[in-house]
Amino acid sequence: MxxxxxxxxxxxxxxxxxxxxxxxxxxxxxxxxxxxCGINPASAQRNTPTCQAPRTGEYLLLVVSPTKDNQTQLKRVLPTKIETNTCKYLNDTVTRIGGFKKIDDANRWARYIKDSAGLSAIITTRPTGTPTPSQAGTQATTVSYKPRRLGSGYAVLVDYYNRPQLASDVRRAVKGDVGFVSYGRRPYLLATYTSNQKEAYQTLEELSKRGFFAIIVDSQKVMLLRSVVNLPN
The missing domain is CATH 1.20.5 (Single alpha-helices involved in coiled-coils or other helix-helix interfaces)
Structure with missing residues (x-):
């Protein structure tokens, strides 16, 4: 050879x-x-669509379910007649469940999902009014910078769309101090932090009526950046 x-x-x-x-x-x-062959598993998550906003008068349940196992577990505990879809909310992959006409109904399902599947949910609704604008040129200053994670309970957060002056409007709406927090790697105004479920829901409804985009979340997932946002007179 x-x-x-x-x-x-x-x-x-x-x-x-x-x-x-x-x-x-x-x-x-x-x-x-x-x-x-060019198959990239991560591309599926990148292609996940952004969640559709709730309709007027509708309460939305967004169940945090980043993995396939989470989504499968959620499907096991939900009736087949309930329509769901996977989408992106902020930096989270969530399962969107809509169609709730009352906040109490959305809350009952949120509790059921938490107890049955161990998954947390965000409750939100569509603003029905327009916030009253603050005086032009008003700037917010923040104090008490002691970052810490909130304890158990409910946090009502307001998206201020990079307009700090909205803090004064939120303060008038809730008749109290407004904080500054981080949730899902995004900044929010903290309208209410409470262990009283009913109080949290009432605050959400009031803010929505006034045109603010507000959400209720598990307060333990919220990082408090400033306890009070001070606004000059």
């Missing part, structure tokens, strides 16, 4: 012997093949 061919044959036999000893898992081979 030609020495070159003999050398190639020897290397081939040696390579097969090594592969047999290593026993590469089939899953790894398939995964590698998928990558070679």
């Amino acid at each position: 030609n020495p070159i061919n003999q050398s190639i044959l020897s290397k081939s036999i040696l390579s097969k012997s090594i592969l047999n000893k290593i026993k590469i898992p089939t899953a790894l081979i398939l995964s590698t093949a998928g990558l070679l």
Whole structure:
């Protein structure tokens, strides 16, 4: 046999012997093949659509469900007649459940999902009015900078759309101090932090009537950045 061919044959036999000893898992081979074919599992999450806003008068339940296991578990505990869809809210992948006409109904389902599947939910609704604008040029200053995570309870947050002057409007609406927090890697005004469920819902409804985009979230997932936002007179 030609020495070159003999050398190639020897290397081939040696390579097969090594592969047999290593026993590469089939899953790894398939995964590698998928990558070679241009399949990118992360692209599915990047292509997740943004959640559709609630209709006027509708309360929306957004169940935080970032993994396939979370989504499967949620489907197991929900009746088949309930329509759901997976979407992006802020930086979270959530399951959107709409159609609630009363906040109490949305809350009952949020509690049921928490107890049955161990998943947290966000409750929100569509603003029905327009916030009364503050005086032009008003700027908010913040004090008491002691970042800390809130304890158990309910936090009512307001998206201020990078307009700090809205803090004075929120303060008038809730008749109390307004804080500054971070939730889902985004800043919000803290309208209310309470263990009283009814109080939280009443605050959400009042803010929505006045045209603010407000949400109720699990307060333990909220980072308090400023306890009070001070506004110059």
